[in-house]
Each structure stands twice: as structure tokens, then as C-alpha cells.
Amino acid sequence: MHRITVIGGGFAGLTAAITAAEAGAGVTVHEAHHTLGGRARTAEEPYRTNDGPHTLYSGGPHWSWLRQRDLLGPLAPIPPLEAARLRLRHHGVLRRTPPFAMLKLLRQGLQQAPADTDFLSWATRIAGEEGARAAAHYSAVALFHHDPGALSAAFVQERLRRATRLPPAAHHPRGGWASVIDRMAARAWNLGVRMETLSRVDTLPADGPVIVATSLDAARRLLGDTSLTWTGGRTALIDLAVRTRRGDAFAVSDLDAPGWLERFTAQDRSLAPAGEQLIQGQIPIAPHESKGDGTARAEQLLDLAFEGWRERVTWRRESVANGRTGAVDLPGTSWRDRPAVDRGDGVYLVGDQVAAPGVLSEVSFNSALTAVSLALGRHSLDLKRA
Template sequence: MPHITVIGGGFAGLTAAVTAAETGAKVTVYEAHHTLGGRARTAEGRYKTNEGPHALYSGGPHWTWLRQRNLLGPLAPIPALEAARLRLHHKGALRRTPPFAMLKLLRRSSRQAPVDVDFMTWATEQAGEEGARAAAHYSAVALFHHDPGSLSAAFVQERLRRATRLPPEAHYPRGGWASVIDRMAARAWNLGVRMETLARVDALPQDGPVIVATSLDSARRLLKDASLTWASGRTALVDLAVRTRRGDAFAVSDLDSPGWIERFTAQDRGLAPAGEQLVQGQIPIAPHESRADGVARAEHLLDLAFDGWRERVTWRREATANGRTGAVDLPGTSWRDRPGIDRGDGVYLVGDQVAAPGVLSEVSFNSALEAVTLALKVRQRLDLKQA
């Protein structure tokens, strides 16, 4: 059987490693950090935060794959009472229901949006400017982009439908995403995968197929390929722990501008110490804006939905995710136009900004399966030719 090298031990890399090992291939994973997980890491300590809001969408192919291998683990459902506390920031106030015009775009019978037109133009024709703008901003929960209306209408529509589907597709692994990563790593280990951490790779190995499961920026440097670029988002991330108070919102979606605040302990109380709530926010920011601009907008939403939060804060952290929130497709492009998985000479590229379908982590998953399939087929053809 071939030896496959996987560079990167995040969700995509571990998916590739497990899939290849299940076929009998020998696999080695190299991870530059001291822990596996990539962007799916969960912080250690009292407050178990991820790099921005993380959820598993049950409508995606990775859901079935993880469940079949008993890798999902226990999930933290959203209590019905908490779900009823979703608030929408529209026209400067918090509301319980979206504008009626926005609902037109959520109907299953609504027309399929085109690829070559921006969402704002197409949606305005369907529901008017107010509904189109509200829908575009709501979709930011699955886009992390400062101007969703400027993106391909088909791209935004798919994410809007997935984010608003009932019953909700979003599910939360209890204990954070690291619990899923730990189970994936354990399965890889049991399959004989060799995993090396603190192992930065600066040159491609020559023994067998190589799957590069890093960020696009890192892959561009490693492969010395300037074409490995694609648009992504830039997002201000705010993590807070606050003392518990009745009446706090479960989540706030900003319909006046892109942004999302969520109280993650609403479904998983183990993410913070007893008597405290863990709140995470993601506010997409434009290229000319600073992190402080995004934090200021987050604080405004907190003022509206979390009464007295400033006096209740027990812990706080801020960060910026730049190009780390997945691919976004501009008008006239689709996932097929992103950097290809097969880079030639037995090198395959996987991750959330490559040419594979899906929403958020589904792109990483689909690209990992495709890369392993291509790598094994190539090796089988070579072996047959040599025989």
C-alpha cells in the first residue's frame, strides 16, 4: 500500500488521514503546532472557546461520516426556551421577528439565485431593498464577510437557506470542537496513523502522495505557487465571560450590518464555570476598518441584549480572523473556480478555500475525501503500469 503524507493536523488533515488509513494506506501527519485541530482547536482552561462561533451542520456529508464512525460524540441541543430568545437588530432596535420582505427570500419555493449576479441586486428584485439587505446581513453568520450583498447570489442564497432552515441544522459538540478532534485523532491512532506535532514542514516529501491540509497562505509558501489565492473574510472576534443574569438573549443577529453575538453556554453550560455565561461574537470588518471598529459594533449589540454586561464581565479576549473564515465566491465564480485539489506530481490541496462544494467545514471535508480518492487512484494506476 502507498505511504501518504498529510501536512496539517486540522479537521481537513485528520479527515484525509482517517480516510486513507481505512483503505490500508500508511499515513503520516505533520502538524506545526503542539496540538492537533487547526482552527477547530478549543482553548484549554476555564473558558472553552473556539476561534469564533463553531457549529456542525447536520445537513452536510461530514455529519453522516462522523456519525458512522462514532466520532460525533454527545451534542448540546439548544433548549426551546433559549431558541425563543433569538433577537434581530433592525433599524436600531431589537426585534423578535425579521422584516416581512426578508421572509420572501427564505421560502423554499423562491427562485434559484444566479451565479453571475451579486446577491443584493438579485434579492432586491425578489423582495425589495429592505428585505434584501436584511437577508444579506443575516447570512453573515455563515459567511464572516463584511459585505455579503456583493457576493455571488447563488453562493449567499445557499448559506442563507442553510442558516435559517427549520429545524435548525446547527449542532454543537459538547465540550467544544476539540472533543470531535480528539475522537478523530484517536481513531487515526488506532488505524496506525503516525502523528507528529511541533513538526513544521518546509519542503515536500518525495515518498508517495502528499496532501497539503494547511491554510491557503501556508500552502502558497510551501508549494511556491502564487496562484493559490482566493477571497475570504476579515472578522473581529470578541469572547466574554459574564456573570449569569436572567433575561439575556440567546443570540443577536445584526440586520443593519453584518454581525452575530451568541451565548454558547445556553446549550452547553460546561463551557464556563458555574454562575458564568460564555458569549462569543463575530463582527465582519471591511479592509479599511480596524478591529476596534468591529469591537465597538459588538459592544453596541451587547448593550442592547445583555443588560449590565460591562459590570458582569469576569473574562474577556479579542482577536482578528483575517482570511481564516473560508472562501467567499464573487459574482461570476463558484466553488469550481477556486484553487484545484490536484496540484500535479502527486500533490493534493485540501481546506476550506479550495475547489470543493459545501458550507464552512464541509468544504474541508469534501476536499479531503476527494484528495484521498485521487491519491489512491494515481498510485493504483502507477502500480498497474509497473506490473
């Protein structure tokens, strides 16, 4: 029987562990933290925040995989009245609809954008510079990057389409991502997976295939491989609890600069105590900018969309996510150019910054299935079928 070691107990590591165990392998998961989940952890009550805004996009292979195993659990739908409270900042004021020029980039049948051109240049030829910049900034909800217009046009176009799809492709597990992780951990346990928490691995085990399901920085240190780098975003994160007030926006997208705020309790009241609302936001910041620069821009959006929020605050937290929000592709590159899953000598790399297709967590999922397929020599493992 194959024995597989998985280093990292987040979404990617648990996906790999479940897939390998279902194929008959013996699996041990080592997680350095005292709980599983990685960046998919959800804070304990009273404010059940994620590590930045999290969502699951339907339509990807991970969606059907989770559903087939009853791991997705109940979702928190967005009430129609709340969805109607999406606001867009454009030219410094809030509006309900995007600029007409931006809609040209969302129409059905639009040509596939090229990978070797930056998004702003390509989109400007179709919608003009104003429409192109607005679309680039809106796409930051799925990019976490301070200059989406400078990225590969093909890369940004795919995420823009997913983020603007109607009905919305974004879904939220009720109770936060931890509810999904808990179900995944339970399934792994029932399949016989051995899970070791508070188990930091500094040296690769000598026997059996090893799947490294850590951040790219941690994998680079563990494997001693300086080539394990890729471009990512840097984002100021803000979590805010405020006393409830009628008329607050559901979400605010900044079309003047990249940034997004969302009132997560609009769809899931369990995330905050009664009478309070939980707002989570992400403001991408450039390498020379500070956390304070990002939070100042977040406060400008709050001033526009959440009247009197400063007097209503009951809890607040700020942080910076640096290279922890997935890979971004520069012009002339695609997911195939990222660090390869197969590192040789029975070592496989998975996560959201490696050579696998998909959007956000889908990259982790697809790379996990690829790694297990290679580790077990089961090339018939079909990502689409899974």
C-alpha cells in the first residue's frame, strides 16, 4: 500500500489527503498550527472572520467534488434586497450601475483576451481607458493586486467574468470556511488519515511520496529551492463590527482604485452577535504603500456607504496579506509557467501559487488532485470527472 505524507493541513492539504485515502493510500498529515485549515480558518465567536474575504465560486471542479462528498454544507444565500445594495464608487461618488463603457467588456461573445498583453492596453481598445480602468479595478475583488491593469489580459478577463456573472458565482458557506474544513477533516479521519497537529516538519521524510501543501515561502525554505517564487498581491485587510443600521450597503466596489468592502452578515447572521454587522474588506496596496495607506482608503469607502460607522464600531482588526492571496500572472505568462507540481524525487507541491488552472482556491484544489495522481501513478485520475 502506498504511504503518502502531506505537509500542511489547509484546504489544499486536506484535498490531497482525502483524494489519496479514497484511492487506497495510507496518509499522514502534518500541520504546524494547533488547528487545521491554513488560510481557510475562521475565528471563534463572537466575530467569525476569515483571513480576509473568502468565497467559493461555483462552476469549478472543486464545487462538484465538495458537493459529491457532502462537504460543502449549507450555503448562506444573499437576500435579493441585500444584493440590490451593491454600490460602486466612480469619480468619488457612489452609484448603482457601472459606467456604460465597462459593460462592453462584459458582453457575451467578447473575444478571448491574449495572455501576452496587459489587461489595460487590451481593454482600452475595446472600451476606452475609463471603461478599462473601471473593469480592472472591479476585478480586484478576485485578484488582491494593486494594479490589475498591468497583469495578463487573459488572466484578468477570466476573473472579471467570474466576479460579474449573474446569477452570482460567489457563494459563502454558512458559518464561515471553518465549517467546510471541519467536514473535510471529519471525512479524512473516517478514511483513516492520520492527522498530526502542532507537528512542524523541517526535514523531508525519507520514505514515500511527499506532498508539500504550504505557502510558497514555506515550501522554498523546506525544499531549499530558491526557484519557488511567483508574483502575488499585497493587500490591507480590515475587519469591522458595527451596530446595525438600516440602509447600509451590502458591498462596495471601488472603480476609482482597487478595493472592496462587503457586509458578510447580510447573508449569514451567525457571523456576529445580534444587533451587529460584520464588514470585511480588502484594499490592495503597492509595494511602497503601508497598511495605513490601505486602511485610509477603506475608511473613505466606509464614509460613503456606512453612515455614522465610526460611532457604531464595536470591534476592529487590521492586517496585511503579503503574497497570501494566490498567484497573479504578468503579461506573457500563464498558470503553466508557475512552479511545477512535480518537484522530482517523489516530492509534489500544491497550493494557490503553483502550475494548476483555476481561480483562487480552485488552483489549490486542482494542484492537489494532480499531485495525488502523480504520486500514486494513477494518470487516469480525471480532474473533470472528479
